[in-house]
Amino acid sequence: MILLRSARMKVFTLLALTGIFFLSGCAESANIEGAKFPIQSPQSFDVSDATFELSQQIPAGAITVVVEYVDALNFALDTGDLRRLNKSAKSSCTCLKPASGIKELYREGVVVEGRYEITQLKPISISKDQIALQLFLERSNTLQLNLESGVALKIPGMASNATLEIEKIQNNWQITSSSL
Template sequence: MLALTGIFFLSGCAERLNIEGAKLATQSPQSFVDGDATYELSQQIPAEAITLVVEYVDALNYALDTGDLRRFNKSAKSSCTCLKPAIGVKELYRDAVVVGGRYEITQLKPISISENRLTIQLFLERSTALLLNLESGVASKIPGVASNATFDIEISQNVWQIASSSL
């Protein structure tokens, strides 16, 4: 069970790819108030940087849903430690499948912003998952969790990249 829960920790160094289902909680324009972090987010963080984080989480969700790591591995630089969750997913899908356990981004908060770099705090929730062992037929429930992490995002040659993460 420890090996299983290890794959649900995120790490983050990603590059752009296509979005296919990661969720980002939003508010209607009427619900914004002065000092609201969501409103400040849209004013301060470039859309490309937000998209990058959403795409990374989406690639992890796809890997957890399918066991297919190609998209997740392409979402990160080959030298990045953020590929670590791929090891757990590969191990998991050797003799089991996972149902559920999707990550949802609940909030992004800017911590520091400069011309070529920004640091954001990412808040996530993972839904409850079910692990189905294909050999024994045993199903195990993995409770959902809430977590947060800090992401450092840099721009290099006009391309945003997640450079490091506290995950």
């Protein structure tokens, strides 16, 4: 794109895309207006209680699908390779929206740091072949380095949550939709 040749326009475009990401409801930060999600403090999450609660209610295969999704999200953020992320859920799932933001980050540079962590999973509804979960995530600060200009852009960490619908399709659990 001709407009993206100057470093200033590249930074502006990245900031605009980050703003779209926040405003689309994919993220929340205390100082950014837009779609607001409650921030879940990781300190209020007792891992031992959650593990017991989840193991008693949610099939291991369904939990594994969520963990693999977050792992694929981290892999995409680390490498710019979106294949694992795009295969981690049904192709129509809005949980794949972050792929476009990651693709844009890697268009003009590389990403250093930044990692998503699950802070909490809350079961909403559970049936034999369908589960709804509330997924709480935190992403640490991310640094994008523009290879042409040498400009480094710090993208602040964030906390967000989403409702995930997980279905058992042909004996395999799959994320089919989300509130992202």
